[in-house]
Amino acid sequence: PVIFEDDRTSVTTEGLKRAFYDHLFYTQGKFPEIAGLGDYYQALAHAVRDRTLQRWISSVADHTATxxxxxxxxxxxxxxxxHMGNNLINLGIYDTVKKAVQEIGLDLNELLRQEExxxxxxxxxxxxxxxxxxxxxxxxxxxxxxxxxxxxxxxxxxxxxxxxxxxxxxxxxxxxxxxxxxxxxxxxxxxxxxxxxxxxxxxxxxxxxxxxxxxxxxxxxxxxxxxxxxxxxxxxxxxxxxxxxxxxxxxxxxxxxxxxxxxxxxxxxxxxxxxxxxxxxxxxxxxxxxxxxxxxxxxxxxxxxxxxxxxxxxxxxxxxxxxxxxxxxxxxxxxxxxxxxxxxxxxxxxxxxxxxxxxxxxxxxxxxxxxxxxxxxxxxxxxxxxxxxxxxxxxxxxxxxxxxxxxxxxxxxxxxxxxxxxxxxxxxxxxxxxxxxxxxxxxxxxxxxxxxxxxxxxxxxxxxxxxxxxGVTPRRWMVLSNPRLTKLVSETIGEGWITDLPQLSKLEPHAEDSAFRDSWRAIKRANKVDLAALILRRTGVAVSPDSMFDVLVKRIHEYKRQHLAVLHIITLYHRLKSGRSAYTLPRTFIFGGKAAPGYTMAKLMIKLINAVGDVVNNDRDVHDLLKVVFLPNFNVTYGQCVYPGADLSEQISLAGKEASGTGNMKFAMNGALTIGTMDGANIEIRDQVKAENFFLFGHTASEVHDIKASGYRPRDIYEVNAELRAVVDLIQTGFFSRGDTDVFKPIVDNLLDHDPYLLLADYQSYIDCQDVVSDTYREADTWARMSILNSARSGKFSSDRSIAxxxxxxxxxxxxxxxxxx
Ligand code: 26Y
CATH class of the missing domain: 3.40.50.2000 (Glycogen Phosphorylase B;)
Structure with missing residues (x-):
């Protein structure tokens, strides 16, 4: 109950509009004729901050007293x-503010984009x-x-x-x-x-x-x-x-x-x-x-x-x-x-x-x-x-x-x-x-x-x-970032899930409802259109929302094995080029993540992703079946667009290395299926969504331990696996570096002679699993069912449960x- 309503507290459309103009004038010192988007953002931000203060002061006063x-x-x-979008959601004023801003002649999304x-x-x-x-x-x-x-x-x-x-x-x-x-x-x-x-x-x-x-x-x-x-x-x-x-x-x-x-x-x-x-x-x-x-x-x-x-x-x-x-x-x-x-x-x-x-x-x-x-x-x-x-x-x-x-x-x-x-x-x-x-x-x-x-x-x-x-907060990672899905879910099972995520399980029976699956798919499609627009704006590469969006976003690290995903891409490319793959599923590989500035190998992994992308994206033989993009400056803002638009979540760290992972949870909630190892919280996600709705590959942590203990020799795997050898050789011979055989040498040498993160040991299992992924994706209805069940069974991964x-x-x-x- 707002006990005392004025320009600082009112949450009516009219009150919000007054507050907005008030801040534009008295805080920004601007009027509409000379104001820019930045001013409008600041005006709105101050109006929203005002609306947090009565609660904030009430909380501090109560805590001080008791x-x-x-x-x-x-x-x-x-x-x-x-902060802004999240505060609008948590204050429960998102829709009213959107309307108020609209009546002023502005677009809320555009204002939200102004925030650094x-x-x-x-x-x-x-x-x-x-x-x-x-x-x-x-x-x-x-x-x-x-x-x-x-x-x-x-x-x-x-x-x-x-x-x-x-x-x-x-x-x-x-x-x-x-x-x-x-x-x-x-x-x-x-x-x-x-x-x-x-x-x-x-x-x-x-x-x-x-x-x-x-x-x-x-x-x-x-x-x-x-x-x-x-x-x-x-x-x-x-x-x-x-x-x-x-x-x-x-x-x-x-x-x-x-x-x-x-x-x-x-x-x-x-x-x-x-x-x-x-x-x-x-x-x-x-x-x-x-x-x-x-x-x-x-x-x-x-x-x-x-x-x-x-x-x-x-x-x-x-x-x-x-x-x-x-x-x-x-x-x-x-x-x-x-x-x-x-x-x-x-x-x-x-x-x-x-x-x-x-x-x-x-x-x-x-x-x-x-x-x-x-x-x-x-x-x-x-x-x-x-x-x-x-x-x-x-x-x-x-x-x-x-x-x-x-x-x-x-x-x-x-x-x-x-x-x-x-x-x-x-x-x-x-x-x-x-x-x-x-x-x-x-x-x-x-x-x-x-x-x-x-x-x-x-x-x-x-x-x-x-x-x-x-766990992760469903307020930012579903309600704010995926309004389309939020609307469908709330219309179907009510709003209780927002603070009690296990209630998402009420969606389970709807996986068998074909109309519901259609709506589910349409939402994913719309989110992919948004993500494709972001990708085009930031990379200049046009990607098709009709392809599978295969996403790997996280800090760049050898243990997270972004280069294993690259080996898969090159495998598909090589199959296409050698005519051994008549029917390739159209896929868009989306990478994002930062490398520590002093981490040479991680920076080289980024270069490799981009080098492979340059070749694959521009090779006419590929017929646009494969696209590889590196979305620069992956951050929270981009995450809010990426997770809802993903079909496939790549969680491919070497088992025993990723403490938990939290991106894996954001993907699952938003209906992406996971291809992953038995590592960190992947194991618990698989437990929840059930094995048949999760693409598992790779050695377990205890197998990894044994492989290392008995003297791992990656080059032996390279020698016996012809497809892997062809893939590594393409890198080694400078195919992705205009004949330069030096640039990726540190990666290749490391894989063949040391491979501390067992890429070669997990390679075949990963490729086989990815083939299953492609076959499954072709069955649009099966995929939609699985997608719904992933989201419906992700209730455990709310940070509300962790905090409790x-x-x-x-x-x-x-x-x-x-x-x-x-
Ligand atoms: C000491 C310094 C170099 C340092 C700075 C930052 C060391 C570590 C870090 C950050 C670590 C980190 O982000 N770890 C991740 O924590 C997540 C939340 O628990 C886990 O989900 C994830 O698996 C783990 O890599």
Whole structure:
């Protein structure tokens, strides 16, 4: 109920139109004759933001007054995607706003396209954080998302001559109407320097940290509106600025420009997101970023806790802090420091609070993604934290000694300090020791954690380990991105599925209704027309919506095996060229994804995709049966167009490597069928949709283990498989590189001599499976049935289910319904 209706709250068409013009005039300082699309977007964004505020303030006021247990989701990445469309959906005003905008003579879709998406994440992990805060608000759970307000998010990718080129992402160029700066809640963060002991008046010893420098952390808040509930939580992102004190002292010494210089240095801290995922670099600035946002966030929580009239000794009863991978793991040492050094709490009490507060989610099994910091670097930046970590370690190793008497190698394996060569601080170990619960993100992943990466910790504390399978929010990934399907589904089974996704199972009987299948197919066709238009606009390649849209979008990585899909394309091409394939199913292969700028092999994979596309797309013998496109700069915005328009979802990572995957879920919900390995959440998707509605291929994780153990020789497979040999030879002999045999040599040599991700071992199984896919697609009716069942059985993969599990089993938090206050 809107208690007090005015230009800031009204959700009638007339009220919205007034609000729009009001902001165009008073916020943008423009009038229609000189306003551009950007101005109209800003005007509408401000009008929508106004409509979040009454809920936001009601939520904060209620939480302040009643001090409910609150979740703090600590993540170095929040890959939010555009705010406007999502807010319109969650506020329940999408259709009214569309109408209001229409009456003004504008097109809502065109306005939505004006928003620069906040791409403050690399991929899965960052997007998961975004889905989770949507589900937290929708579940009415009091929660903060805490992270970094990068000035430059993930780089903007263009393709030149087939190669990836990186450009800066200036997402703040036109300002950000979705944030409110809270200068009054700025905090100070120390860096570097040394520690010293001192005695208090009672003669007790304490430690003081004398830093080399300090930076200020300024919070920027964005409202996170729950779907059709009043609860509106806060995403609080920190920006680094120079501290007043610092400027002033320099200025007084007459070194004005020196002071300005320092200011610039401080602000570099939150300048840019590191674009690597799954491979650590050990950069000093990255450690500073991590510590910076963690310290800001913990100081903020303690301030809130005290403002609610409570003492630090009850902190764990009021905050549950989730560590999104090890990027914020320094929080374990920082909370200890804040409790011990700043709040004078005894060690044991502080440790009890700390370990009751934190829980840790692991997102990867890849050894190269495990964060460790060289000891000297760590000590230089965080001298006090190193002392605290030594003390945590000493006590921890003592417990290990008692549990496993005489097992010295175990001590070395478990230690928070890696001393096998150059010495490192192991962040995953800090996270494990400091957390009460440790979870993986899909069943298989959680099992492999226990058997492999975190085996020793599992043997130490089996009770800490659990699984929470990932999920994605149906609000963004169905309601907002696939309005056609949403309409059909809601007309068929009502709207309950939007917040209770398992209700999609009510669609199952309709798979047998031919009229329903026709509508289903027509929707997919319309979505494909939209996607084809996007592809034409961005690549210049015209693709036919009558072909099968075969889609592989995700970060580019060897373990994700985009090059396996390329081997399939070349196989089909080679069959066509050699006249051995009279009847090829028309297919459009759609790739998208970014390569880390320093990951040479991944960049070469992009070049290979484009090189193959250039040849295949322009070869008349192919008769347009095969098209290969690389959609540049794949991001949340494009995802919203890609997932609904896909027929086939490629989830082809080597089994045991993809922790979960979340794109796989977005595809399935939107009615794409999956071709995939027994990896991550693919296994659970297949369980849900049933084996007959899933195209499975490849070795299992345990087979992979055995193949590697018994000495894998990829070249042997190449020697005996003629079709594979022909395909590899086409690359090797420069067919896709105008005779240049050097350019793709690193890929070919790697496949033939090492092939760490077993492409050759899985090749034939993949090709055979793809042939089944083609045969099935020809049976349009069969395919439609399967598509409906995939969507109908995807209910498990809502992030609402994931969040309900975290809330009940890990955080011990409950819904706090909010009533709107005038
Ligand atoms: C330490 C640094 C180099 C780093 C930065 C980002 C390391 C990892 C990452 C990101 C990892 C990531 O996105 N992992 C993905 O998390 C998803 C959500 O749980 C999973 O679905 C997906 O399988 C996993 O690769």
């Amino acid at each position: 001090a409910p247990k609150t979740v703090a989701y600590l993540s170095a990445e929040f890959l939010m995607g555009p 998406e906040p791409g403050l994440g690399n991929g899965g992990l960052g997007r998961l954080a975004a889905c989770f805060i949507d589900s937290l608000a929708t579940a009415e759970i009091p929660a903060f998302g805490y992270g970094i307000r990068y000035e430059y998010g993930i780089f903007y990718q263009t393709i030149m001559d087939g190669w990836q080129v990186e450009n800066t992402d200036k997402w703040l160029r036109h300002g950000n109407p979705w944030e409110i700066q809270r200068a009054e809640w700025a905090v100070e963060v120390k860096l570097g320097g040394h520690t010293e002991q001192y005695q208090d008046d009672l003669g007790r010893l304490h430690v003081r940290w004398a830093p080399e420098k300090t930076v200020a952390g300024v919070p920027f808040d964005s409202p996170i509106v729950g779907y059709k509930v009043t609860t509106t939580n806060t995403l609080r992102l920190w920006r680094a600025e120079a501290t007043e004190a610092f400027d002033f002292s320099q200025f007084n010494r007459g070194d004005y420009l020196g002071a300005v210089d320092k200011k610039v240095t401080s602000e570099n801290l939150t300048k840019a997101l590191y674009p690597n995922d799954e491979t650590v670099q050990g950069k000093e600035l990255r450690l500073e970023q991590q510590y910076f946002f963690v310290s800001c966030s913990l100081q903020d929580m303690l301030r809130i806790h005290k403002a609610r009239g409570m003492e630090p000794d009850t902190f764990d009863q009021k905050f549950a802090i989730q560590l999104n991978d090890t990027h914020p793991a320094i929080a374990v040492a920082e909370l200890m420091r804040l409790l011990i050094d700043d709040n004078m709490m005894p060690w044991d009490q502080a440790w009890g609070i700390t370990t009751r507060t934190f829980s840790y989610t692991n997102h990867t099994l890849l050894p190269e993604a495990l964060e460790r910091w060289p000891l000297d670097l760590f000590k230089r930046i965080l001298p006090r934290h190193l002392e605290i970590i030594y003390e945590i370690n000493a006590r921890f190793l003592n417990d290990v000694r008692i549990k496993f008497l005489g097992d010295d190698s175990r001590l070395a394996r478990l230690s928070l300090i890696d001393e096998s060569g150059e010495r490192y601080v192991r962040m995953a170990h800090l996270a494990c020791v400091g957390s009460h619960t440790i979870n993986g993100v899909a069943e298989l992943h959680s099992e492999l954690l226990k058997q492999d990466v975190l085996k020793d910790f599992y043997e130490m504390w089996p009770e800490k380990f659990t699984n929470v399978t990932n 599990e975290y809330a009940k089993n890990i955080w011990k938090v409950e819904a706090v319904p909010i009533t709107l206050k005038p």
